[in-house]
Amino acid sequence: MTKMKIYPDSHVELSHFISNNYDNVMDITSLGFYGIFIKRVIADMNIQPDDAIMDLGCGTGRNAELIHRYLNKNGSITGLDISELMKSQFTRRFRNIRQVEFLQQRIDIPFELSRSFDKVFISFVIHGFPNEVRHVVIQNAYNHLKPGGSFFILDFSEFDINAIHWLHRLIFKTIECKYAFDFIRRDWKSLLSKHGFDDFVEHYYVMKYVRLLRALKKK
Numbered sequence: 001m002t003k004m005k006i007y008p009d010s011h012v013e014l015s016h017f018i019s020n021n022y023d024n025v026m027d028i029t030s031l032g033f034y035g036i037f038i039k040r041v042i043a044d045m046n047i048q049p050d051d052a053i054m055d056l057g058c059g060t061g062r063n064a065e066l067i068h069r070y071l072n073k074n075g076s077i078t079g080l081d082i083s084e085l086m087k088s089q090f091t092r093r094f095r096n097i098r099q100v101e102f103l104q105q106r107i108d109i110p111f112e113l114s115r116s117f118d119k120v121f122i123s124f125v126i127h128g129f130p131n132e133v134r135h136v137v138i139q140n141a142y143n144h145l146k147p148g149g150s151f152f153i154l155d156f157s158e159f160d161i162n163a164i165h166w167l168h169r170l171i172f173k174t175i176e177c178k179y180a181f182d183f184i185r186r187d188w189k190s191l192l193s194k195h196g197f198d199d200f201v202e203h204y205y206v207m208k209y210v211r212l213l214r215a216l217k218k219k
């Protein structure tokens, strides 16, 4: 049975087929580039061995697996995702590893966990929500970070869709939902500042179409 989407126009609530084959889809559509790219991103996060890290919309746990390599036995990862299919892939991947947990949890509504984190990571999820919902996601990140903790958004950078190469525009228009078009137009640093973040650091990838934006929760 097909599940009703929360946001029918969004592309981050994935189909059954894509969810079940997500890692392969990423490898095939990127011609194998995705694995190299995401390793570089995780290396740029400056992960400390005993970090407690929350991954919002964690998917299959592929990113969490790379993050886990940087942790010692005191570090931990908490992955949150709405999807049953992602849950089964994530928990299979980490079945013998106690410091990595999965919570089946919507991230687009307020939630409360009893602990706080050194880092919160969100990778290719937030662009797929309506803008007012993104504020809830950012507030969830803020509320669960320790003072001085880092919020990492890996997603599209800010760019003018009409100013880019026609082929890139065609690809973006083919694969992305209407919320992504809104996402790339916004000034994310000033938006995050309004939530109490500052001290921004940016890393760019994929011809500058993708950005890892780090924002610190003020102490």
Ligand SMILES: C[S@@+](CC[C@H](N)C(=O)[O-])C[C@H]1O[C@@H](n2cnc3c(N)ncnc32)[C@H](O)[C@@H]1O
Pocket (backbone or CB within 6 Å): 006, 012, 013, 014, 056, 057, 058, 059, 060, 062, 063, 080, 081, 082, 083, 086, 105, 106, 107, 108, 122, 123, 124, 125
């Ligand atoms: C494009 S995938 C990205 C997965 C992962 N972050 C990555 O980079 O590989 C989007 C993920 O967001 C999850 N997702 C979508 N809407 C969500 C929501 N409201 N709450 C929690 N997770 C959600 C999906 O189930 C999917 O795993």
